[in-house]
Amino acid sequence: MAGPDKRRDGTGSRGSRLLGAGALVSVAALIVLAFVATDADVRTHPTTGEEFGQFDAVRMLYLHVPLAVLMYVAFVVCAVASAGVLLRRTAWWDVTAYAAAEVGTVLCGLVLVTGSIWGRPVWNTWWEWGDVRLMTTLVLFLLFVGYLALRRTTTDPRLQARRAAVVALVAVLDIPLINRSVVWWENRTLHQQSTLAELKIEDLTLFTLMFGFLAFGLVAWWLLVHRFRVGWLEQAATDYDVAIALAERRFETSATDLDAAIGRRDNREDPV
């Protein structure tokens, strides 16, 4: 029975479209919560009456912290999938690792940018060389940019997957350093300690921060799904190209064999 072709042209599906719509609505709601609904961080000293705090700069909290945590998640997914590449050696693990690495690198770049924008009014500096948390995060970003570059240095997919998996497993060791740096090197970092671990946050501020995790979590998930599907299609296209090339080679070989065979027969029939 003839009917409309229901094959997908792109990487979208009903589920991913719903996910994307949810991500868009959540980010819009987060912007309203972070920049309109919540108050600026203005505290009043109980005895002197002086105002202090981070004032409007505190709104960066709702972007920076969720992006940082989701960056950790993306890179850990990449590391787990990379272990899968080395143990199982299947394309599924490699495509997952690649997709997670790309999403994690984008998130890491955003963490550095939002941190810098937050740092300027609150710390009085865009960047501080020698600050252990800033430096370890920058190193993580560069390691994963290197991971992505490494993947493009060879066209051999198996070699690409194995090399990248090793780099990812080494790079991800930087994550505990980043996370614990504010505790282990307290006198080497300007960066404040974890707010959530000590639950020094409450009410609408806490709700907005949690909502930030949801909103950026949906965005990251949507990106991961689509990047995985693109990677899978690339993989299928490569396999298809390889199959075509093999078929052509077989055909060439057969034709050569045939020619040779014909030549031998010709030689037998018509010896000079």
Place this chain on the structure above:
Amino acid sequence: MVRKRRPGALLLLLGVVAAVVFVLLRSLGDASLFFYEVPEAVELRSELGDDRFRVVGTPQPGLVEGELGGEAAVVFTLCAGDVLADVVHLGDPAELFQPGVPVVLQGTWRAGRPPSLTGLDGAADDGWFLRTDHMVVKHDNDYRSDGAQLTLCGTVD
């Protein structure tokens, strides 16, 4: 199967490696402590000599703002626990600079009495002062309306 090399990607990879090395070298260049606490800076005063170093502490109330040599300056006393150090900071202070909020300062020890010292309450007045020109604020992690307090000399007021 013939493995194709991609020179552009290889150059990018080399660029990334160079960037990582640069970052590590910049970090290792500051391999000494990122900052000293005020008591450490006072204790190591003779060793530090004319070296530039970073120090963290809490500005005391009663700072004096003015001009020194045509440049904006603020004179105040930095403290940690019961150890004090007088400071002459040249240049505009940080936006969120105020007594009770810890700062990290960069500069050198200078012998002598800082100018405008008489305007300060509870100055160290020990014949030394820190002459600094770089100030960053070390903010706390408390976002509760009644959680964070201004810190005065290591005590929560």
